[in-house]
Amino acid sequence: MRPTLTIGEFATLTHLSVRTLRRYHEAGLLEPAYVDPATGYRYYTSQQIPTAQVIHRLRQLDVPLAEIRSVLATDDPHRRAEVIAGHARRLEKELARTQAAVVSLRRLLNPEPPSxxxxxxxxxxxxxxxxxxxxxxxxxxxxxxxxxxxxxxxxxxxxxxxxxxxxxxxxxxxxxxxxxxxxxxxxxxxxxxxxxxxxxxxxxxxxxxxxxxxxxxxxxxxxxxxxxxxxxxxxxxxxxxxxxxxxxxxxxxxxxxxxxxxxxxxxxxxxxxxxxxxxxxxx
Structure with a gap:
């Protein structure tokens, strides 16, 4: 009996494109529950929806693929929290650098520089x-x-x-x-x-x-x-x-x-x- 969801159905439920799901599969992040050996069609289960959503959120934060694999591979919630917190700190530093660059650029573009x-x-x-x-x-x-x-x-x-x-x-x-x-x-x-x-x-x-x-x-x-x-x-x-x-x-x-x-x-x-x-x- 095939898994419940086709890749198209799974894409609709997770708001991830079929292309993205294929890329996650190729990267070893989210493997389908079953791949038909004759057609190559991918099938997923509803239990994989939360995992897909976690991967999507982490990718939105530009978490490297290796770190995402580390998060998914461990059952230790503390280890998961450490990996995510570490990346969050890097994002905060990058945001601070970006904000500083914007402030500097505004000063440079000011047509009336202060005394x-x-x-x-x-x-x-x-x-x-x-x-x-x-x-x-x-x-x-x-x-x-x-x-x-x-x-x-x-x-x-x-x-x-x-x-x-x-x-x-x-x-x-x-x-x-x-x-x-x-x-x-x-x-x-x-x-x-x-x-x-x-x-x-x-x-x-x-x-x-x-x-x-x-x-x-x-x-x-x-x-x-x-x-x-x-x-x-x-x-x-x-x-x-x-x-x-x-x-x-x-x-x-x-x-x-x-x-x-x-x-x-x-x-x-x-x-x-x-x-x-x-x-x-x-x-």
Missing amino acids: IDVELRSLPRRTVAAITGRVEFGRSLAWYDEAMAELDAAFPPAERTGPPGGQYANALFTHGAGTMTVYRPVREPRASGRIEVIELAPAELAVTVHAGPHDDLDVTYGRLGDWVVTHALTVDGPVHESYLVGPRDTTDSDEWRTEIGWPVFRVTPSVGQDSGREIHTTR
Whole structure:
């Protein structure tokens, strides 16, 4: 006696096309209960309807076929939950990246960009505790987190004298790999593990502050770069960042403040210069 449902009937009940059901069969996700050896017709049972619907929902979420097989192959509900939860977390991260890209694109497409405040600043020579490494751009965020965690562990808040910062070689952006240095100003810098005591060279910088999440930091970089090209002479040197407020201070990304410093060459001081600082606003 043949199974209850033809492939067409099963397709109607599950809202899956015949073509999709054939593809699920070929992929080993949902095999028919019976295949007529003479005609090749596929037949299904009503008990397979929930399985078909689960597969369909998982595919709508772009769960890879291998993970779907893992979900269907186990009778352990906890294992099933782990696989699905893991993919859900990846989807949430991808959604966050997509949303950040949309925000950045809207800023770029805004025909009336907001004003940008730029400060010309002279930084003195400073001695700091730092970690330096050559890093692939794709690993830069992970490397930064690891290095900052090591610095934080070595120097508790009572020893710190200012916000953390970083210097990033141009090659990191232009060639996909370059030298990164992250540091903390502390009362008594000392070496430990990867941590070194280094002197940061004096620098002349055009500085602006990026407000909010780091996802569209590149937009602020672009606007600062445009200002520098128009108003100053650029020089070779690492880009400077100072994390006035960041993820280590608050989970509210709207409160984050990242200071970006672009190396420049100042020919003459401007009127109103005070202690090496000049404020410029463009609109």
